[in-house]
Amino acid sequence: DIQMTQSPSTLSASVGDRVTITCRASQSISIWLAWYQQKPGKAPKLLIYKASTLESGVPSRFSGSGSGTEFTLTISSLQPDDFATYYCQQYTSYLFTFGPGTKVDIK
Amino acid sequence: QLQLQESGSGLVKPSQTLSLTCAVSDGSISSGGYSWNWIRQPPGKGLEWIGYIYHSGTTYYNPSLKSRVTISVDRSKNQFSLNLSSVTAADTAVYYCARGLDYMDVWGKGTTVTVSS
Numbered sequence: 001d002i003q004m005t006q007s008p009s010t011l012s013a014s015v016g017d018r019v020t021i022t023c024r025a026s027q028s029i030s031i032w033l034a035w036y037q038q039k040p041g042k043a044p045k046l047l048i049y050k051a052s053t054l055e056s057g058v059p060s061r062f063s064g065s066g067s068g069t070e071f072t073l074t075i076s077s078l079q080p081d082d083f084a085t086y087y088c089q090q091y092t093s094y095l096f097t098f099g100p101g102t103k104v105d106i107k
Numbered sequence: 108q109l110q111l112q113e114s115g116s117g118l119v120k121p122s123q124t125l126s127l128t129c130a131v132s133d134g135s136i137s138s139g140g141y142s143w144n145w146i147r148q149p150p151g152k153g154l155e156w157i158g159y160i161y162h163s164g165t166t167y168y169n170p171s172l173k174s175r176v177t178i179s180v181d182r183s184k185n186q187f188s189l190n191l192s193s194v195t196a197a198d199t200a201v202y203y204c205a206r207g208l209d210y211m212d213v214w215g216k217g218t219t220v221t222v223s224s
Binding site for chain 2: 032042043050091101
């Protein structure tokens with residue numbers, strides 16, 4: 001089974017900061033990587049799929065990159081609405097796996 | 108805009124079977140090559156994918172839950188269902204349904220299931 005890790009587990013940042021979250025897979029997953037944002041009490045929201053494709057309606061300050069085993073989610077200028085938990089998710093061999101999450105909180 | 112709505116028993120006794128249904132509205136469960144997924148999130152923890160079904164009835168399950176999970180589809184009612192057997196307190200979670208490709212783009216709001224006697 002493919003395992004996913006994320007770093008850091010918690011990130012403290014200020015409005016306007018550039019934020020980068022890393023997701024690593026235990027083996028190559030090509031570009032089959034998605035990113036979600038989740039706020040307390042809400043369902044996850046898809047941000048990026050196929051490693052770097054922005055979901056319709058998602059602000060352009062969000063971007064994704066990477067392939068193989070290492071991926072990044074970047075928020076170019078953190079906004080008040082972006083304080084949340086972010087999860088990566090892989091899809092290979094017909095199975096999904098989520099990363100453990102990265103909580104972005106206010107510094 | 109496709110919508111998903113979970114429903115089912117909110118309180119389940121240990122060793123019994125958890126049963127949930129996801130109703131699909133403003134769209135057909137038989138359209139396209141989508142998978143129909145169940146995901147759960149224990150209190151204060153991360154997301155765990157449970158499994159999915161295609162409208163054809165083909166299923167794929169998380170290996171860690173496979174022995175206890177059954178997902179079924181009812182195309183006539185435009186819904187799909189989750190059964191999780193022999194539940195314990197560790198199965199207490201918010202359960203979500205979601206539409207999938209290699210990612211999940213439409214999610215239900217989630218339903219809380221508590222396992223307790």
